[in-house]
Amino acid sequence: MVYFRDQENTGELQDLVVKALSDLQENEYEERALAQEALDRVKANLNHLLEQEGRRRAGRVRGIRRWLPYAAAIIFACTLGAWFLMKSGEKIDEPNVVGSNILPGGNRATLTWADGSTIDLSETQSGIVVGKEITYVDGSDVLHVEAGKPESQSRSSDAEWLTLSTPRGGTYQVILPDGSQVWLNASTTLKYPSQFTGPERVVELTGEAYFSVTHIRGKANQQMVPFRVLSNGQTVEVLGTEFNISAYPDDIDTRTTLVSGSVQIMNSASKITHTLRPGDQSITHQQQTEVIQVDPSLAVAWKSGDIVLTNVALETIMQQISRWYDVEVEYAAVQPRSAEFFGTVSRMRELSAVLQAMESTGNVRFQRNNRTIIVNPKN
Template sequence: MDPHGDRYALFEKYLSGACTPKEIETLFHHFGVAQDEAALRRLIRSALLERGQADAELHARVEAFTERVGERLWVETAKERRFPWGWRLVAASLTAAITIGAMAYLLVKSDEPAAQLVSEYGGEVLPGGNRATLTLADGRIIELNTEREGIVVGDEITYVDGSDVLRQTIKAEKQRPENDSNIQYAVLTTPKGGTYQVVLPDGSKVWLNAATSLSYPLSFTGTRRIVELEGEAYFEVREQRSATDGRYINVPFVVKTRGQEVEVLGTQFNISAYADDNETKTTLVEGKVNVVIAGAATALQPSEQATLRSGDLEIKEVDTTPFVDWKNGLFSFNETGLRDAMSQLSRWYDLEVTYGEAVSETYFFGKIKRDKSLSNVLNILRKSGLNFRIENSGEQDRLIVLP
């Protein structure tokens, strides 16, 4: 016997409006049971996606369900800052769908198997992978090995497994000032559909997302460790101390992006600063950083995010997980708007995205593995209300979002 069969039956009874007050209390209890997340996800998916194929009758029942629990459930979920998987996440999505309008709900867990589909133009768009180029100070461009995950910069440049990238001894005067024009810089660049890692000369680690470039010195000298970023990267910065005037001082690590600097000593954080975005987001996972704009510094605490938009800085507390999940191979949607979600797909699958007329705003919740083909991802999002067409013109794939 299915140990969860009574829950399926109870949920179906609730959808039909036939539950007693005591049974409703039982369902509210299940909303908060984290260890039952997998069973409850299957229950929701079965009730809303598989039965009835979202026909008019099912839609009406879902709407009635939401109206009955909306206010009470919204109060419950408002207490949950991190929106865990399971009943709370799905129910919050359903409530918002009624109260806000065109809200989609992504109800398929990323580790559930999905059939490999063929895109409508007859081909398949594969996911990104380990792709990057390394540009050296003398202009040489090295195509990095796609079978490796990253490089280590030291006296030589090697892959993380110790094999050679470039065997070149770097001789640097340790007291050379940071503004010395003779300092050698390298640029690590990922294309659309690429990701790569680098261990910097001080031992700090950086993960680059797709369509990102990181400029860094081949040897850190002076009183600050400075790198420059365009795109998105996750940093694990190691503390470094330097002997100056007979005493040891901390050497700040500085990330320069468009319109701001982020100064740290030792910490973990994510910066998203794409040139085609109208905002720069700095998300602190642990430690402490200063976001410096026009000489004015603002300190961030763990789980805080600084958003720079048109010269204005907004600080808010966030669940950091959705902003760093890309590093762990996931698309992570937490009330993510349509265009933001499509931007993620565009960078990872090297797509051009266009929008038809009167495309309404849609929001997505959930996680999908980034190692899936494009058609698999779109098949999941289609269930959340995404309408689209895929075209191919020469070497460029185009995703057209439809009303």
């Protein structure tokens, strides 16, 4: 495995496995294509780990070097194993299902004006742009497209607070008046002004969102205008950066993960401030805030359409599934003693495929009764 840690040799690893698989199924073009796709993911994951190790070698965290060979082996084994499981579908039991297939969520959101009037935004659009007018990302006018709306929803020249809300099974993007972009995950609410005025930019978040904040200078003094996010138990202050906040009311902790730039986290109860650097994640619970190091790509996998299974608690995964697929989750009287999963699964797939992937790598089994998922230990 040390040999294959050399980035120049990962191609050789791929060639060896391709040959092994082609010997098994020489005449099956479709299976060979599926194998190639899986192996491409193996190579990408290996290269990602190698690049990550190189970046971190000069940084503060060096522990990754100790487990990199094992991580590479796990990625390789799990991806190869997933290919065999996929091609041996008769060996995998379908989750016990009552009811029709449950499809993943999509572009769904509601826009609310300060006077309480609302618009259900188009599901064929991915987001809105807030400027002199509110438009969809393709330039079409939200107010003109949505016919039959009361005149109270016509735009005012004065700044007013707007609210963008996604339901369970919904996601949407908003480009704010300053050009900052926010991607909302399911069951999320973002409150923001139609115009940013004054010495700071302030928004309020409930749920989970990914922020890409632009640098703005004040017209009068040319000083940087701070951007603040008020969320559950904390205030995040930035000038221009990318970060993810998960602040659901039913979660114990509020987690902020920094992708690039720098942010300051102030605990609302203790008033203690922490500064995050890329790769840092703050965990706020009441008066306590802890800062740990994580792989930021895992924390924002939802934005890329993935559900991360590796080293994620069963309850956390099921919460994500509940919000995205709009289902209820119940646990059997006997709880799984441990539930260690590996890999990622696309959240663009039907729910049954996600549950099947979890069953194939963990010691759980699922039953589904319409829109209720029952979690059982695997016998």
